[in-house]
Amino acid sequence: MTNENAPKRAESYSCEYCDYVCSKSYDWYRHVSTRKHKILTNTNKNASKRVKKYDCICGKTYKHASSLCNHRKKCKYDENNISINSTMNSTIDSTIDSTDKSKCMNSIVENEDISYKEMFLELMKKNSEITNIMIEQHKTIQTMVPNINKSKTTTNNTTNNNFNINIFLNEQCKDALNMTEFIESIQLSVEDLTNIGELGQTKGMSNILIDKLNSLDIFKRPIHCSDIKKETIYIKDQDKWSEDTGQKPKLKHALDEIVKKSMYAIPCITEDPDTIVKTMSEVLKDPREDKKIISRIVKGICL
Structure with a gap:
């Protein structure tokens, strides 16, 4: 008799991705159609895909070659009493030909799966962007200089006029x-x-x-x-x-x-x-x- 009168237990819907719980199917279908749910579920699906990794000999792993390149400039790991940071800088700054550069780089990152072509293109792209910014800044400065001189002239004239009228009055x-x-x-x-x-x-x-x-x-x-x-x-x-x-x-x-x-x-x-x-x-x-x-x-x- 007690079991017959007891209220029925509501069915529960739970989403582990969004930490969401509801008891009505209407609310559940509305939740799975939300942008948040789709992003989180798609993210987990994409996470299962194999992502190419770039490893440093110090143990750190990066998803992009450019990130690894930036890390190498700061990495202080010492192997065989040779500083990676100083080796990289000396290699890049040296004036040896392209063949010798390639050999030096290969010796530093031996047995590592790094696309130096991608790194080089990324660096070239950044250098090109910096160059364009500098050109635009130079143009802006050239435009501003005449206006600054004109402003100085106007200010000087105003100051002189105020000085002259004050002398006249006083x-x-x-x-x-x-x-x-x-x-x-x-x-x-x-x-x-x-x-x-x-x-x-x-x-x-x-x-x-x-x-x-x-x-x-x-x-x-x-x-x-x-x-x-x-x-x-x-x-x-x-x-x-x-x-x-x-x-x-x-x-x-x-x-x-x-x-x-x-x-x-x-x-x-x-x-x-x-x-x-x-x-x-x-x-x-x-x-x-x-x-x-x-x-x-x-x-x-x-x-």
Whole structure:
């Protein structure tokens, strides 16, 4: 009675190659169709095939003649007080003819099944590859040399330009106004404000700054541009010259101050409501065309 009620023992499938066990035939068939199983079973089948071996007199065995050749260069085994490594090197490096070389090699590897033709072809192939690599490297170097010289020239020119502009600013322009002092000194005229309304924000605002700067001696100006294309601007503030990099925050701050001056000056200069509205709308135009204004200023003050 006990045997009848006992659960049936599941049939087990086992793969020794993959160390895999399962109880369902579906899983078993899925396993034997996997790439891993096929590789391992094929490997074991191929292992039974006879593989040609290359033996060294020191006892080590290799599957390839090239591997044996590489091993011989490092082998320290001593037979009859003759070093195999030194014998091989002296044989290869000697200038004897091909017949003598063959005899020397045969005496070293006597009774060994080695295909020296295969070894020679392998070495020739490696030498050819190395030669091709060296040729390509030489071509690459020849291509790079002019670029390196050009880069050095550009670097030297940039260094010289930076050195020259620093001398100009710190020596010749050491008495220049600070930007804050310059902005405070600006007195806006009716013409300045009218131009903002008629010419627009970009031309009107940039013309004010350019005209006021050009009215100063070049060595007294608080702003200089050394490169129009790169818009490289230097501004003096707190008695120190520095480059206004990135988004030109110092120059934008100066434009903000001119906007404030314009707003206060418009009602004092004219009572014409149309002029006031037109000018004020351009002054307060948002977003302000800072990029265009800065480009015009750079062109107007570049050294």
